[in-house]
Amino acid sequence: MVKKSLKLGVALAASIAFTAPVFAKDSSKPIKIPTHNWSSQVVMAYVIGGIFESMGNNVEYVSSDSQAVYEAIRNGDVTLSHEVWQSTFGASFYNAMAKGGVIDAGTHEAATLEEMGVPGYVIENNLCPGLPNWEALKNCPEVFATPDSGGKGRWLEGPQSWHGDLMPVRLEALGLGDKYTVKFAGSADAIWAELASAKKENRGIITFNWSPNFTDADGFVFLEFPEFKPGCRKADGGDGSCGSPKGWLKKAANYQFPKTHPAAYTAFSKLSFSTKQIGQMAALVDVDKLSHQDAAKKWLADNEAVWKAFVE
Amino acid sequence: MVELSKLSRPLQFALLVGIFLVLCFTIPASDGNYLWRLPSLIAGWPAALNGSVEYMMFEWFPIETYNPDIEDYEESAFLKEITRSFSGFILFGIQFIRELLLGGVKTIVAFTSWDFVSENEWAVWPALPWTVVVAGSMVLGYALNGKGLAIFVGAALAYIGIFGQWVPAMETLSFVLIAAPVSVLLGVAFGIWAYKSKTTEAVLMPLLNVAQTMPHFSYLVPVTVFFGLGDHAGAIATIIFATPPMVRLTLLGLKGVSPEVQEAGVMNGCNKFQLLFKVMLPSARQNILVGVNQVIMQCLAMAVIASLIGAKGLGFNLLLALNQLRVGQALELGICIVLIAITLDKLSLSWANKQIDYFADHGFVERHKYSLIVLGFLGVGIVLAYLGTFIFGDKINYFYLIPHNKGITTEWFWQAGVDWMVDTWQPPIKLFTAWLFVNFLTPMKNAYLAMPVLATFVLFMGIGYIVGGIRSALTVGAFTLFLALTEWWDRALITLYMATVGVVISVIIGTSMGVLCAQNERATNVALRICDTLQTFPSFIYLIPVMMLFGVNDSAVLIAVIIYATIPALRYTVEGLINVPQALQDAGSMSGVNRTQRLLNIEIPLAIPHMMLGINQTVIFALFMVMIGALIATDDLGQLILKSLSDQNGIGNGLMLGLCVAFIGLAVDHIIQTWAKDRRAALGLG
């Protein structure tokens, strides 16, 4: 019963989103924006919050786990999510959408890349000649070996919940199965710690990473795998050897958001940041060491033209 | 069987291991062989569980509610409305305290509306200047327990303020100040209920066991489904975890009240209410106070995990700092968590021990002197904060509210320390880790995975039989059967492997350190103090340095497990040894034993039952940390629990996996408790 009415709500909400009169007044109840544990996301939360506030809305920030948040949006405990990464959160997002209560609120300009790669120094120091082309990997598994990898080279993949067995399948498909093994890290923190520790030793390392990210500034290089074509993945009938496509970065919202805050929702659906802009936000914290709130304030002040466009 | 039970215990164990090994080598590993692996008959349970929870929550007994936001009626499940009302109640409490400390509008909103606040700019509750909170807490400390406590409380809070952690610390405090009292009240209430009714006790105890051994991650999704996301959800998750020890200790305390005291209460003319609240509960206070201490420690230990489902404050900032690998900053946040824990613990203890002077003939001023002093400080603080607006101008008003990370920081110092550690120790550690994997960890893990299921049953149930007879064998067998019938048996074996290695090493380190510390009173006190601190210190912090030193692999997880699980082994060893009755020690001395002989022949054997309880705790702690270790990289049940956060069947998977982990813990718990009870009885230690 409820599912049905929720779905109805979604349809209703979607139609309202397009036809809503611009003059409808936003509810003064706060819009709840989630904050997760990485810098660009937190700064962007405060940036979006700042935009809403400039429109006269009340805003509240709710700290939450980045996977559990979709269930919360569905139930209305959180109003929106402004960074839905295709490969990392796609599953959670679509699961929640299938259950009803979450709507797709558009896509950012930024194309994202989520792929295996190596830190810049691996290329500069020529630790494995021929990188970033993947074929070079055939000749130097020992450069990427670790104590627990049993002599094989190691790919440090993100948590298994992000893309399932995508990388192990790719390894096999590329014929690297006997030379490399995939290790699933438990969290993004694990990847950062391992990157930092490898850098200290100037050691070779292959990790999963994404862009835009704070590592962009450090010169992280993504490996070049066979080009992605629709249908190349194993799930779609291919052999799975292809690399990642340029991914989308979406925005999600609770189905009631367009109705309760029509103006804010309109701005949110228009809102779109580029890779460069997201990089700027992260850098203000990670490089300039500003606090997240201050970084957001500074970004809003410096880029008024950019965000004013969403509001009008 | 009769002959078997006549054999001595070591022989029984040897026989058991023998059978176990024979089974291991004779049962072939093949998919269809049920002796090798049982079919996963209950693999469908998570989905069913998920379905029924969602049905209960979203479809069962729908009622019409009016939603003013979309100006329409909606159907909403009855249960959801109830849990959400409860959430609202908890949330209001948290916000009220938070806004007293930090200012805000939500309390005002609760009595008016968001529109009212939007239209009236003045309708903002101002924050208490931090100086006033520090001074007020010092006065409270002084009133409760004199100068010493006042200085401690003042120093702790001033540290938090000066180091720029005031805002997150007060956010954490506001949710602890709701979660802890609610846990205590619930704990006492359930404790009383269990005391009054044997049936309740019988039902409640297994539930408590499960709630206490269930990994935190496994109930995060269910909590958000039931109660939503936010500070209240964090508080509720904390309450679920902090209440069980309170129930247990209340029950223990009530059972320990001498029947004569109870009769005295009755003969003094108490009615039932008076008997309970004026006689029974106060007489059980020793245990209840230990419970309160446990609740406070658990609440702050949960600060980080609660932030995953919306609790603001130190925990969330700590995760953020760790994501940026700012270990120094995380450490400062961690210290604040520990300081709050100790401060609350000391204040609550002093409050409970407060004595009233009936004979002093006080005037108004004398009776209200502390309130008056606080009022005075409030005035001074406000004036100071007002002056601050002139002194600091547009910059931060340090006399009013120091924003997050705008205070003094020693981050660079800690960061340098971590860097130095990584630079200096990494090469030898790498060699050691490589050796460890090749010679020990990898073969060990493979050995665990090579156990046929039948052999595992024989081993576990056999141990159960030897220790506690047929009853224990069946209990342990039932727990194991549950695990074996899920589709996660191999994962469970890996969990078991990690836990076993961690526990064995922790116990060796913990007990030997404990034995050494117990030889000297000063060392004893220091050791116990360190245990207290480490127990509340957020374990997340040392995950990062450990990963940087040991890499993202099992050895890092094991090190984290060992650091954490050594605490109870150490604590219980020390406690066990120093509590050996003096008369027995003297008797030993009189029969002419030297120091070492006394230790080996008298103290350790007598302390062993208590030490075994420590090992029991070590197992629980180790399992807990193996689960947290999923954040590094594991391929055990913990990793799946972490994964369940994004699963479609998240609730079902999370809960079922949580039960699996809980059952491993409970099986060990059952065996050790049974053994320790026997042993204590045999030694006449009661």
Next chain:
Amino acid sequence: MNDQSPVIKCESVYKIFGEATAKLLQESNGAIDVEKFKAEGCIFGVNSASFEVHKGEMLVVMGLSGSGKSTLLRCISKLTDTTAGKIFIDGEDLLAMKPKELIELRRNKMGMVFQSFALLPHKTVLENIAFPLQVKGQSTKESVERAAAMIDLVDLSGRENYYPRQLSGGQQQRVGIARSLAVEPDIWFLDEPFSALDPLIRREMQDEFLRLQAMLQKTILFVTHDFDEALRLADRIAIMKDGVIEQIDTPANIVLNPATEYVAKFTNDVPREKVLSCVNLMEKAGKGVKVSSVRVSKDAIIETVAEAILNETKPVPVVDENDKMVGVLNHKSIIHTLFGKDESA
């Protein structure tokens, strides 16, 4: 011995333990066949106890552990439910009282002292003693004043703010006594109050107790396993064994005429001169017998007058409170009493 109606009256009181009790009672319609009950595994805590205690009288219930003495006390104080029989307090049926009436009774008429003191560990001496008053709803000021007076009575001044754990056993029991007396009860229950104390302290506390009783004249039910203590304190003694009251009588009569062999076991070793008074041993003064000029009171304990009597050559007259001669004592009976060979036994 007193024409007033009894303060405590028990009529064939039973306390039976065992799971089968309720069923058996129902089957037999309330009638109790001891053998049949025992055969079903029931245990008799109290087996048909009947007696009365009068105003100002002290009945000491004496028995070894497991004899049912404490159970009997708990039946009368209604700390445990009585299986069968009737108990009247001041003529009112105790067993028919509603919980509210019972609480009122305890708040105003009953006080009890416990073997292990049973003080509230979290309250000071003062608070412990004021506790029954506060439970009753008296104001803090009133109750504290009354408690302070009780502290003076039991000689604990200066220790008002001590916690029980800071006091010796004797001091703790003084607190227990003061607490039980705080509500000025008519009936005073004491359950082995001095058993947990050292012999010297016990003796001192018994003296203290006698002093208090002389002053307060309460109706007392006192339980002990110490026969000497019973002899020292009691107006009457009830000796219990396996739930049955074997004999109930004055100390002197019990010593002189033990009703059963079991009772005799206790009385055999009792130094008679310490128990018996002149009235128990005196003979009728024969007409014209010359008596000594020394006179002894009929209530005087033999021990205190023995030497004086033995120093006289003639029989010593025994007089009552009006100085009227009621009998004589001669050497022979004194010597028998002192050195055994009791002809009256």
